[in-house]
Amino acid sequence: MPYSHTLLGVLAVAVLAAGVPLRGAAAQSAHATREDKLRVAMIYNIARFVRWPNDGDPSQPIVFCVSERARIAPAFREIEGKNIRMRRARVRLVPEEDASLIGCSAAHFARDGHLSLEGARLDSHTLTMGEAPGFARMGGIVEFVRVGKQQRFSINVAAAREADLKVSARLIDLAIRIE
Amino acid sequence: MAIAAYALSASEGWSEESFVDMDLDALMQLDITSVARRPMSAEDTAAASFVITQDDIRRTGAATVPELLRLVPGFEVADIDNSYSAVAARGFNWRSSNKLLILIDGRSIYRSALLGVLWDQQVVAVEEIERIEVLRGPGAALWGANAVNGVVNIVTKHAVDTLGGKGVVRYGSDGSGRFYLRQGLRLGENGAMRLYAAGLGEPSLEGEDGSSLTEDARGGQIGFRIDWEPNARDAFTLQGDAIDFQSAQSLSFFAPGGPGPSVREESVLGDSVNVLGRWVRTFGDESGLNVQFYFDQFSRQEVDETVVADATTYSFEATNYFPLASNYRAMWGVGVNHSDVSATSSGDILVTGTEIQDTNFFGFLHNDIELFDRRLMVSAGVRLEYNERTDWQAHPNLRALWRAPDDWRLWAAISRATRTPALNEAAGSLNLGGFTATLSEELDPIPALLSLQGNPNIRPEPLVAFELGARKKWPSGTSLDIALYAHRYTDLIDLNLEEPQLLIAPVGPGGAPVPVAIDVSATFANRVDARLYGIEAAFDARLTDFWRIRLAGDARHFPSLAGQVAQIDDSPTYLARRSPVYQAQFQSHFDITQDLDASLWVRRTGRILDTDVDAQTVVDLRVGWRPTETVEVTLLGEGLNNRRRPVASDLDFLPATRGFSERRISLQLGIRF
Known part of the structure; x- marks a missing residue:
């Protein structure tokens, strides 16, 4: 066979060496599930494609609110302190006795949380995101949709306009449905 | 299998990388249970990698x-006629x-x-x-023979990403056009499918005198894709398409025995048709099985x-990946491809005895x-392949x-890859007119009648490549990527020329008596070695939220072709030199408002060695406007800096007439419904 024996020799040693595990397999313990982490990453990334009326003021944080009771809540720790267009991301876990979302730039309505779109008190410029089927049709801005193992979202552009939020064309491109 | 295989370390849990830092479109390619289909993290790849995104x-x-x-x-990428581009890496x-x-x-x-x-x-x-x-x-350790100077994997959209309808139509000032129409729908809670049709038409190139060289080229495609994920462990994909295509070439012929050029x-x-099925089963967080088959029927006249x-072609492949430790992952796979190939002819170009049944068995291990x-x-990894023609290849x-x-x-890499000889190099014969020979300055060029003989003893062409690279990504998203390479080719296939026979007539x-034709017979043989050195670089700067620029370029030095190189125009290894010495490009993407954006793309290509193709600069400009959320209007200008520019006809097989491509302004309308 017309190949370099030296090269193959090096590779054979490397393959064998690589076949010896250096440490035992260590299971990663995580508080949040992969699905939750993915959804929070999507929530954060979706927010990067949205402009709020007060975006020009870097001293104003972008506050993400989620029900403290929701299973997804611990995964929100990942985005605390991150930057979106010079504005700091903050996370507010809303206690069960509270239904006020005043001061929230973005609010996530988890299915197992205590907050609901109808019952919550919202600012006029809140980016509302939810998991319930029909959330966008009922006036929410972003609705997460699961098809098989895939996680996607649909978007209600009229609701976004009503909240005076500017949604990037790129985000609309990625939405699987536009209400 | 994604190119991600070189970047398994970037997977969640193993590298502890956060999803949060990924782009949204990359996030959407992750399923909620498995890391198997994670797209490549170009940053952590020990290879010269590049991803073309939907945004690109x-x-x-x-x-x-x-x-x-x-x-x-x-x-x-060099256009050689109105529908065909010559595409190569390095x-x-x-x-x-x-x-x-x-x-x-x-x-x-x-x-x-x-x-x-x-x-x-x-x-x-x-x-x-x-994405692409x-x-x-070389990528042959995973993808096998013929992944010599590069691998491109075009990844189509998951059916869930194409729900609803979409229509696109484009018309260009030169008469070019294209359309795309699709309808996607959900199949219950766990599945989705789409049907689509697409077509494009390209007008003829212009000749030197401005006249049309050929008929227009037209192509059409219909296809479908179904994705079904009935549970957390399994994902099934079935997809297929059919293509019909017609065009014309303008060729300069000396027919054997004919009167002249x-x-x-x-x-x-x-026309072609293919069907592909895939089953992905996830066993755990980081292990799984991927089984894929496809059927592909292809015909061309x-x-x-x-x-x-x-x-x-029929192909079957199974891949299994799993972690053996927190810092060690393995992947292995086996498969078989079988192709029945034939080529026949009945005209001036005579093809005889070319029928091959190729069965290729392979297995690979990657750590x-x-x-x-x-x-x-x-x-580290190795892929072993066996077929009757090429024997075992590592x-x-x-x-x-x-x-x-x-x-x-x-990063650094050393790798070996081979190219499998083509049908005409291995079997049969090909008799061609179409070449000219200049015997002396006093005599006019005369037809050279070339007969190419396949060689049953031909061997694959091996390459050993040494690569080095460096890349950096700044928190702002700006990135720099540089790769250096040295390729050492041995046993490149070239033509072994017999003593030419001059045909003399008293004219x-x-x-x-003067020579009126020359009859040349040649047999393919492994006879040339070559060394190639080069550099590739890309700089991508996100200057602001709304402005991004990219600079990229490459240069190469082809210092030596050793061995017996046939110095005729279409000798395979002689063609190796037909590359621009350098290429450079600049892109600027500017979001003017939320609904309006503009892109400038300037490309400079150096002179293509051993041809008449001079250095060229091409300027493209695109403006996209979204009057509503579901409508996009695009204005595109291609080759704006020249009314017309020559295409690289020199890279064609038979000497074609030089064609010119016109400046083109196109308007495209896209609607989601």
Whole structure:
């Protein structure tokens, strides 16, 4: 066979060496599930494609609110302190006795949380995101949709306009449905 | 199998990388249970990798895959007629470039027995593409033979990403046009499907005098894709498409025994159909099984239907990946490809005795290990292949990536790859007119009648490549990527020329005997070695939220072709030199408002060695406007800096008439419904 024996020799040693595990397999313990982490990453990334009326003021944080009771809540720790267009991301876990979302730039309505779109008190410029089927049709801005193992979202552009939020064309491109 | 295989270390849990730092479109490619289909993290790849994203596709306004591949540093894309582009990585570019493996969702469209990828017949609608993963340099350790100078995997969209309807129509000032129409729907809670149709038309190139060279080229495609994920462990995909294509070539012929050179327009017809099925089962967080099969039937008729090539391919492959330790992952796979290929002819180009049944068995093993607190990642792997024509071939590689301070990534690789000889190199004979020979300055050029003989003892062409690279990504998203390579080719296939026979006739002044033709016979043989050195670089700067620029370029030095090189125009290795010495490009993407954006793309290509193709600059400008959320209007200007520019006809197989491409202004309307 017309190949370099030296090269193959090096590779054979490397393959064998690589076949010896250096440490035992260590299971990663995580508080949040992969699905939750993915959804929070999507929530954060979706927010990067949205402009709020007060975006020009870097001293104003972008506050993400989620029900403290929701299973997804611990995964929100990942985005605390991150930057979106010079504005700091903050996370507010809303206690069960509270239904006020005043001061929230973005609010996530988890299915197992205590907050609901109808019952919550919202600012006029809140980016509302939810998991319930029909959330966008009922006036929410972003609705997460699961098809098989895939996680996607649909978007209600009229609701976004009503909240005076500017949604990037790129985000609309990625939405699987536009209400 | 994604190019991600070189970047398994970037997977969640193993590398502890956060999803939060990924782009949204990359996030959407992750399923909620498995890391198996994670797209490549170019940053952590110990290879010269590049990803063309949907954003790139939109902002370039490209209508075809070759146009998109111009984005990749180190890739050469040269139009040679109105529908065909010669595409290669790191040199060796001509109509039948044969050192670049192209896959669509893992299905090879490189036709090993038929001289590479027939680009004009690949009518892939860009709206179907999720991303294009590119690896420059050898990728044979995972993808097998013919992934010599690079691998391109075109990944189409998951059916869930194409729900609803979409229609696109484009019309250009030169009469070009394209359309795309799709309808996607959900199949219950766990599935989705789409049906689509696409078509494009390209007008003839202009000749020197401004007249049309040929008929227009037209192609159409219909297809479907179904994705079904009934539970957390399983994902099934079934997809297929059918393509019909027709064009014409303008060829300059000396027909054997004919009266002299004549330019003829010859039709090209092609059709193909394929079906691919895939099953992915996830066993745990980081282990799984991927089983894939496909059927591909391909037919093409050239030179007014007198040369006919048919190929039918069946392929099956199974891949298993799993972690053996927190810092060690392995992947292995086995498979078989079978192709029935034939080529026949009935005209001036005579093809005889060319029928091949190729069965290719393969198996591969790939290991990734992280050492020294994850600062060093080592990947080692080998793919073994067997087929009757080429015997056993080994494609090993060894790669290492060092995560250096300040977010620098430094990598090195050594790898071996081979190219499988094509059908005409291995069997049968091909008799061609169409070449000219100049015997002396006093005499006019005369026809050279060339007969090419296949060689049953031909062997694959091996390459050993040494690569080094460095890349850095700044928190702002700005990135720098540099790769250096040294390729050592041995046993390149070239032509072994017999003593030419001069045909003399008394047609000179006063009835003097003069040469009127030269008869050349040549046999393919492994007879040339070559060394190639080069550099590729890309700099991507996100200057603000709304302005991004990119600079990219490559240069190469082809210092030596050793051995017995046949110094005739279409000798395979002589063609190796037909590359631009350098290429450079600049892109500027500017979001003027939320609904309006503009992109400028300037490309400079150096002179193509050993041809009459001079250095060229091409300026494209695109403006996109969204009057509503579901409508996009695009204005695209291509080649704005010249009313017309010559195409690289020199890279064609038979000497074609020089064609010119016109400046083009196109308008495109896209609607989601």
